[in-house]
Amino acid sequence: MLSRQTVGWTIGAAILLLIAALFAALFAAPENPAAPAIDIADLLRMTLTQAAISTTVATISGTAIAIALSRLNFRGRALTISILSSAIVAPAIAVALGLLTIWGRAGLIADATSALGVTWNWSIFGLHGIVLAHAVLDAPLVARILIDRLDAIPADRLKLGQCLGLGPWQRIRIVDWPALAPALPGAIGLVFLLCFTSFPVVFLLGGGPANQTFEVAIYGAVRQSFDLGGAAQLALVQMLACLVVILPVLLAAPQFGETATHRGYVWRPGATGSAISALIVAMGLLFYVSPLIAPLLRGLTAQNLLRLFALPSFWQALTTSLLIGTASALLTAILALQLSLARAGLRSRPARTALLLPAYAYLLTPAVVISLGLFLIVRAMGFAPQSAAPFALIIGSVLLALPFALSSMAPAADAIAARYGKLIQSLDLGPLTRWRFIEWPLMRTSAGTVLAMAFCFSLGDLGIIALFGTEQFATLPWAINRALGAYRTNDAAAMTAILLVLNFAVFLVLPRLIAGRHTDA
Amino acid sequence: MSRIPVLTLLVALAFTTPATADEKPTLTIYTYDAFAAEWGPGPLLKQGFEAQCACTLDFVAADSSIGALRRVQLEGPATKADIVLGLDTATVQEARNTGLFTEHSVDTGALKIPTGWSAPDFVPFDFGYFAFVYRKADLAEPPHDFQELAGEDDNLKIVIEDPRTATPGLGLVLWVKAAYGNDANEAWAEIAPHVVTMTADWSAAYNLFLQGEADMVLSYTTSPAYHRIAEDDFSYEAASFDEGHYLQIEVAGILKSSPHKDLANQFLTYLVSEKAQNIIPTTNWMYPVLPVDLPEGFDPQPEKTLLLPDDQVAANAAAWTSEMLAAFR
Incomplete structure (x- = not known):
């Protein structure tokens, strides 16, 4: 029987090898000397500015939502938290398009203001539009991460604070802040990375070349100038820039605390405080949910659906998406589990970081690089890209989901090692018994989340299918793109709505099914 | 494992x-x-x-x-x-x-x-020919050339495609070049304020236009024919430009x-x-490419055609694209 550490290091090494192979494949590919020169310093400045502003706005609003939620106790609070969690799997392109239907020139607000006789001249295109979209997508994420910390504040502390009669600001400073501070670097780091590497949002709402990210420039280098070597260089700069952010975060962030958090005590503020808190939570939900509702209303009409259901290609795409999603989810869960368990058995902090670093590196690798690299590798190995397409799709989705899967599973595995490590040792439990009686029951909640998340990531992929998709091999997002490319906007709207429903249904329901009675998300 | x-x-x-x-x-x-x-x-x-x-x-x-x-x-x-x-x-x-x-x-x-x-x-x-497509109901007097387009009120918004990633975008760069030659630079500076956004591909641009985010979209002279024939919707037109239309x-x-x-x-x-x-x-x-009968709903072809030689396009496309993008920074 292989030791858990051996398995873990093998997986880590395999992932690292794959990254190296992807970049090697790109660097080996022809450069295009005629390609327009790219001003990397300018690009870095634009990307950093955008990411910094977006992260600041998203973190502040997310923190406000979390603090407000911690003041409240109402039916549907658990559901509210679940909805906020779903931001991680919300397809960015659908949210960006949805934002237009609210904030755009012909959107809800413009309609409302013109009904009042005021012209709505605000344009969503530009830096502010990007920031708005990122805030909508990422503030719920920040809130979701932080609310766990706030809910975990021991009841004694809360009761003591209440007895001392702390004011609202004192409460934030003295009671909330110590709980929030350890989790903030991780949350900020994650949001920064997401904004730094953002692609569909910047492309749709950027308004032109004045707002770009590395991802956008890499896409252009590949697509237009066929400068694969240049694209690989840009990707490397992006990775380095992100590493500067992610390394300190990984090293500085204390390991996550307890797994399951049950609120011990609710310290409710006075009437004004409660009202303000309720308002903040309601606004947060409104900002996040409203752009998602618009595409649903537009897409789910009987006429659209009937037309769509008659298309054989739709059913084909749906089946492919579901199969690929299932395979990706299972593989992600297995890999994340092996890595987490291996890591939980390690003591030294550098080793613990090193084990997860390869998986995190994918967060920084642009989808174009993954997709193009896989394509080149498949070719070099002598396979037809069409026959390799399902594998490339699965590998790509797994790699994209793995960092998020680890951030959910690794703390759970650590907590088990800390709490039951000695017990396991003294009982001399074999790996299977240990798994069956101790680890699985405690990790199934996290496993459910990971499966659902990986499934949704795979469902939403548009980066990898872009190179591997054909009319015979299509996924749902690919089919949406095809419909949009042929004036068939109604089909696209219906499929987008179905994709959204599927996404949220899986994300909200699957973890509950797997966790069984152990639900405590 | x-x-x-x-x-x-x-x-x-x-x-x-x-x-x-x-x-x-x-x-x-x-x-x-x-x-x-x-x-x-x-x-x-x-x-x-x-x-x-x-x-x-x-x-x-x-x-x-x-x-x-x-x-x-x-x-x-x-x-x-x-x-x-x-x-x-x-x-x-x-x-x-x-x-x-x-x-x-x-x-x-x-x-x-x-x-x-x-x-x-x-x-x-x-x-086909590149053209700006608009809704008749929104635009009673569409511009008749790039100068009129540039001179329109700033509220007239158009959506175009990025020349680095989409053929119509590149087509527009060539169109303006063919029409204005060395003055293309200034033409772009005047057109830029009307561009609400530049999308990655044709479908994104067209979709934004259909959603009402712009008054005109860079598309083809044949786009209205699709709406008329496939959707029985007669509200779309392609603006006819006196400088001629660039051929694809x-x-x-x-x-x-x-x-x-x-x-x-x-x-x-x-x-x-x-x-x-x-x-x-x-x-x-x-x-x-053969003179077969066109179905009802197709507009007659534009009178004036613009097209630059292949070798000139290949040699200069990158430089012209950079020139155009510079107007948007």
Whole structure:
């Protein structure tokens, strides 16, 4: 029987090898000397500015939502938290398009203001539009991460604070802040990375070349100038820039605390405080949910659906998406589990970081690089890209989901090692018994989340299918793109709505099914 | 760990299709997606050609025509493709420079293309003109040239495609260049304030326009015909520009590496036959290269055509694109 550490290091090494192979494949590919020169310093400045502003706005609003939620106790609070969690799997392109239907020139607000006789001249295109979209997508994420910390504040502390009669600001400073501070670097780091590497949002709402990210420039280098070597260089700069952010975060962030958090005590503020808190939570939900509702209303009409259901290609795409999603989810869960368990058995902090670093590196690798690299590798190995397409799709989705899967599973595995490590040792439990009686029951909640998340990531992929998709091999997002490319906007709207429903249904329901009675998300 | 190979195997089985045992040769055509889609010309052309060729015709769709070319470039001589279909006037020279294409033996003498056609390596099969499309109800007096467009009130917004990633975007750069030559720079500076955004591809731009985010969208003179014929919606028009409209000719070429060159030539001959050309207008929404009767709903072609020579385009496209982008910084 292989030791858990051996398995873990093998997986880590395999992932690292794959990254190296992807970049090697790109660097080996022809450069295009005629390609327009790219001003990397300018690009870095634009990307950093955008990411910094977006992260600041998203973190502040997310923190406000979390603090407000911690003041409240109402039916549907658990559901509210679940909805906020779903931001991680919300397809960015659908949210960006949805934002237009609210904030755009012909959107809800413009309609409302013109009904009042005021012209709505605000344009969503530009830096502010990007920031708005990122805030909508990422503030719920920040809130979701932080609310766990706030809910975990021991009841004694809360009761003591209440007895001392702390004011609202004192409460934030003295009671909330110590709980929030350890989790903030991780949350900020994650949001920064997401904004730094953002692609569909910047492309749709950027308004032109004045707002770009590395991802956008890499896409252009590949697509237009066929400068694969240049694209690989840009990707490397992006990775380095992100590493500067992610390394300190990984090293500085204390390991996550307890797994399951049950609120011990609710310290409710006075009437004004409660009202303000309720308002903040309601606004947060409104900002996040409203752009998602618009595409649903537009897409789910009987006429659209009937037309769509008659298309054989739709059913084909749906089946492919579901199969690929299932395979990706299972593989992600297995890999994340092996890595987490291996890591939980390690003591030294550098080793613990090193084990997860390869998986995190994918967060920084642009989808174009993954997709193009896989394509080149498949070719070099002598396979037809069409026959390799399902594998490339699965590998790509797994790699994209793995960092998020680890951030959910690794703390759970650590907590088990800390709490039951000695017990396991003294009982001399074999790996299977240990798994069956101790680890699985405690990790199934996290496993459910990971499966659902990986499934949704795979469902939403548009980066990898872009190179591997054909009319015979299509996924749902690919089919949406095809419909949009042929004036068939109604089909696209219906499929987008179905994709959204599927996404949220899986994300909200699957973890509950797997966790069984152990639900405590 | 032993579960992973089993899983991989299961997925592999799920996607493996049984091999076909027939001995007929297969002609493989790489093209852009809308061409091969079930609503595009692909299926009808396949049906028509297979009825006469004793062969199997396979369309393999990339996300765009440039994507199809990139795929062939990546695959090199080992590619399965016999033909790349859908390249256009702006990209044909780049395709030529790859050295992957060979000459065809199709008689193109009878083809009717506004600027004529004489290239020995690519066969033109349809064409269209770039144009700004608008809703009649929103724009009673559409601009009649780029100067009028530039002089419109700042509230008149247009959405265009990024020339680095989308053929219409590049087409617009060439259009303005062909119309204004060395003054293109200033023209761009005046047009820029009207551009609400620049999208990655045609579909994103068109979709934004349909959603009401802009008054006009860079598309084709034939776009209104789609709404009229397929949707029975007569509210869209293409603005007619006095400077002329830039021409986009779509072409197909045979690859040097193809083992089926005779068959490939037969297909291209079929592609420009009256039978195939009748299919093009209402499936690909472009003008046919033979004078076949256009269905009701198509506007007459623009009177003045603009087109820059292939070699000039290939040599300067990058510089002109940078010049245009500079106006937006």
